[in-house]
Amino acid sequence: MLKSMSSSDDHLVSLIVSSTGKSHLRQIHAVLLRTSLIRNSDVFHHFLSRLALSLIPRDINYSRRVFSQRTNPSVSHCNTMIRAFSVSETPGEGFRLFRALRRRKSSSLPANPLSSSFALKCCIKSADLLGGLQIHGKIVTDGFLSDSLLLTTLMDLYSTCEKSNHACKVFDEIPKRDTVSYNVLISCFLRNKRTRDALFLFDKMKKNEEVDGCSKPDNVTCLLALQACSSLGALDFGEKVHDFIEGNGLGDALNLNNTLVSMYSRCGSMDKAYKVFNRMREKNVVSWTAMISGLAMNGFGREAIEAFEEMLKLGVSPEEHTLTGLLSACSHSGLVDEGMMFFDRLKSGEFKMKPNVHHYGCMVDLLGRARLLDRAYDLIKSMEMKPDSTIWRTLLGACRVQGNVELGERVVSHLVELKAEEAGDYVLLLNTYSSVGKWEKVTEVRSLMKEKRLFTKPGCSVIELQGTVYEFVVDDVSHPRKEEIYGKLAEINQQLKIAGYKAETASELHNLDSEEEKGCALTYHSEKLAIAFGILVTPPGTTIRVTKNLRTCVDCHNFAKFVSGVYDRVVIVRDRSRFHHCKDGSCSCNDFW
DNA sequence: GTAGGGTTAG
Known part of the structure; x- marks a missing residue:
């Protein structure tokens, strides 16, 4: 049955949808109340939509009041309100409204996937995992598991709540996966530090695309993939993404080109970054x-x-x-x-x-x-704003380099005050003490760290070979070719010793716990393992590129420099804050250790 | 325009 609307209603609706500003809507509201036209469900909905969603700035209080005055709201009315809450500062209210709606057994209001969708948005906004799980339950009982759009939103919820495994499970259940569902999963992997999985998925999309034709990577996919390459320093993979961009007509997109410049820079390849930059039309x-x-x-x-x-x-x-x-x-x-x-x-x-x-x-x-x-x-x-922990850490690093104990202690007290102390800060302080020979203080800091249960973040280095990313941690023994790698490392150490390299582990107490347990046993930092692996499996002369999650230490820095000279390789190490381009036994960096 | 999914370039 077609809903008939009188010409005056029609006029009213167009007046509502073209209304500008709150005062205008208030006037309309008064007319609606006076004429009782507010009782008309369609008219009411148009008014509520305009008020709750289109008006900028939105006024959630006014919308809530108008909504609560409606005696028998329809599902659509409720959905509009839930949606309005999802973009408000009180998304929890939207979720509660959804729950009330779904609990109203006596009412004949049917289950509606849009209600779940908007309620999920509310939970995403407030990172409410429990709420999300409840909605997930409802989606199952309502029989909406075949709704791809809804499941995509659900994945996003799990992604926001850092439950990437849940998101993967939902992804597997989606009946028809398309570009958007893949993109949500990739962004989930990026957000949850599963960067290598993100790249794996990009490859999978390219392959699947040939089969089903609806999961072709688009500009969003490429943007996400490039971010993954940047964070891993995966140059070869980044170039593959670049080729895909050029080959699929995305080469003019400004955001992609900007990200390409950044990706090449962060992979240590300035010439390629320049090339992209110079060729940009805009x-x-x-x-x-x-x-x-x-x-x-x-x-x-x-x-x-x-x-x-x-x-x-x-x-x-x-x-x-x-x-x-x-x-x-x-x-x-x-x-x-x-x-x-x-x-x-x-x-x-x-x-x-x-x-x-x-x-x-x-x-x-x-x-x-x-x-x-x-x-x-x-x-x-002298700063106008409150200094953050990063700024104090920067100064602490300088104190360590220059052995300024007095200032170092003061800086740590600022970090304590900010409740932002990390193991790394105490390691810096400890190194400051050891650089000036205050050994009793070193012991003191060590026991303080134990007392505070502060543990150092494990260092991790990655090296990419032909598009595959290999990951190493300290004393890594997980690699299938570990024996060869450790053998190579022993050989490298011997060669470097001949060239004058001296291991310098005393000043950098990077691996406190294991060092203590093992006494003087050899400890291999992740970047050394990655470099040895690179030397082992690439032909002579190939550039070695390693990316590390923490700052690289003096010893590894020297190690990389010597390797570049002795093995005649360019060794590029990217650490948390900068690049070390090592060539012919010297490094481009300005860090004075 | 009573409707729903991903991106936030550095």
Whole structure:
């Protein structure tokens, strides 16, 4: 049966949907109440939708009031309200409304997949796993398990709640998986640190696409895959994604090109980053920032400054990220005067922004490297905003390098105050003590760490060979070729010793627990294992690229330098904060250890 | 326009 609507209702509806602003809607509301037209379900729904969803800024209180005045809301009315709550600051209310709706046994309101969908959105917004599990139960009893869209939303819920295994199970149950469901799972893997699984899935999509034709990677997939490559430093895989982008007509997408520039930089391949950047038909501030930050990370400080100046010349206004890249370029390349000059210009308002916590962080790093520790401390104290733990850690790192015990202790007390102490902080303090021979203090810190039950994060290094990513941890024995790898490492150690390499493990107490247990047994850091594996399985002359999750230590840094000379290989190690391009026995980095 | 799924470039 077609619903007939009188011409005046029609007029009213068009008035509602074209209404602008809250006062306008209030007037309409008054008319609706006066004429009793508010009782008309359709008219009411149009009004509620406009009020709850289209009006910007939204007024959830007004919507809630209007909704509660309705005596017999329909499923659609409830759905609109649940949806409104899902984008409000009180998503929990949406979930409660859903539960009330589904509990109303006496009512004849039918189960509706959209109710579940909007309620899931509410749970996603508030990361409410329990609520999500309840909705999942309802989806099963309501018989909605064949609804792919609904299941995709459910996956997103599990992803948000860090339950990637649940998300995988739901994915397996989706009757018809398409590009979006794959993308949700990939983003779930990225969010939950299952980066290698994300790449595996990208490959699977490409293969499946030939079979079913509806899971072809799109620009979102490529963006996610490139992010995965960036975080792993997986250059070969990144190039495969790049080829796919070019081969499928996505080569002009600005966001993809910007991400490509960033990916190549973060994989240590500045020439490829440059190539993409230069070929871009369209560039925005993000493109420039990606380039500047990439140059900074790889130790090309002067080039980063040149790029920044060229950007200004072209009339592109920098953003906060741009300045972060620029200042970090100065600090990483030891360009103290330049860094200070840019920071002064930033403070003067020339770039139409105020320095943020990241900008201050770069300056603390810069001053720390310039051995101006007290100035760095004063700078932190002068900040308008509250210094975060990262900024204190930067200073702590500088204290360790320069053996400044007194300031190091003070910095740790700030971290304690912030309730942000980590094992790594105490390791830095401990190393500061040991660098000046305060052994009783070293023991004290060790027992303090035990007392506080602080454990160091395991170091992990990855190396990619022909698109496959291999992962190593300290003293890794999980690799099938472990004997060969350890054999190779022993050989490398011998060769390096001849060349003058001396293991330097005393100053870096990176692996406290095992070191104590094993006495003086040899401990192999993950990056050494990864480098040895690379030497073992690649032909002579091949560049070795290793990515590490933590900062690399002095010893491994020296190890990489010597390997580059003795084995005539370019060794590129990316650690948590920068690149070490080692060639002919020396490193591009400016870190003075 | 009474409707629902993924991305937040640096």
